[in-house]
Amino acid sequence: MVVSIAGALNQPGLRLTAGELLALRPLAPAAGRHRPATRRPGALPARFPGAGMDLRELRAWVEGDDPRRIDPSATARTGIPHIRSFHExxxxxxxxxxxxxxxxxxxxxxxxxxxxxxxxxxxxxWQATMRGGNVAALVLTEAGLASLSAGQGDRQMAAVAQMLAGEHDLALTRHRSEGGGLAALAGRAARLVPPGSRIHLATAPQGIAPDDLSALARLARRRRLIVSLILDPAEVAPVPRALAVTDGAAFLMGRLQALDLGAELARLTAIGAQVEQVPS
Incomplete structure (x- = not known):
């Protein structure tokens, strides 16, 4: 769906464009990138042996090895029990x-x-794409959820950019309503990505309600949940002078105070989430 954005909203910083997100692509592969030996898209070989698809080693059996990993062919060929292990x-x-x-x-x-x-x-x-990983996306608006299944490469990031820009246009033009909280996205997120995945949630401190914490805790149990709190300049370094506030009929003078995130950080850390503050 194409939304027409005109006038005051069609300005840099107010309207989100796919082009500005595509421009964030690194010019060179991330340092330390390696090509995974595994053949499963979006999977990397871990450093420890396990039950993956790619051979890690074939060696003589020693006391304490799992007998279920004995390789019949190598054992018959050498006359000595050998085990075969794979990358996890x-x-x-x-x-x-x-x-x-x-x-x-x-x-x-x-x-x-x-x-x-x-x-x-x-x-x-883009960082995940450059190291060969899968990327999926989920957008929460007042109207509900929009999702994009996991995929790889520049084409996937182009789809992510188009989705974010399109949903942002819709969010700017929709009438405000009582939309669902973060709890509504927990089930969808669990279906989009497998256990062991990273989940990056970008929200405002005011966007996390007490009822959301149990749903976020379920996500954090089997996935790495990173909550990025997007902070406004007025919350980080408010102007020191008094400001006038009006409802159109009366005026009041007041001073802004820097946002105290201590309690919020403690709640999120307690459920197993990693929290980062993103200032302006």
């Missing part, structure tokens, strides 16, 4: 979750929080 496949799948609900469609600087969140997630997606 480790999923390198990254799920990018963008929160485009009301608290994210706001900002006191030159860029909406939602736009900064999309840029942050796109950079993470």
């Amino acid at each position: 496949d480790r999923d390198d799948t990254t799920l990018l979750i963008a929160d485009f609900r009301g608290p994210m469609l706001w900002g006191t600087g030159d860029t909406l929080r939602s736009v900064r969140a999309a840029r942050h997630l796109a950079a993470i997606g």
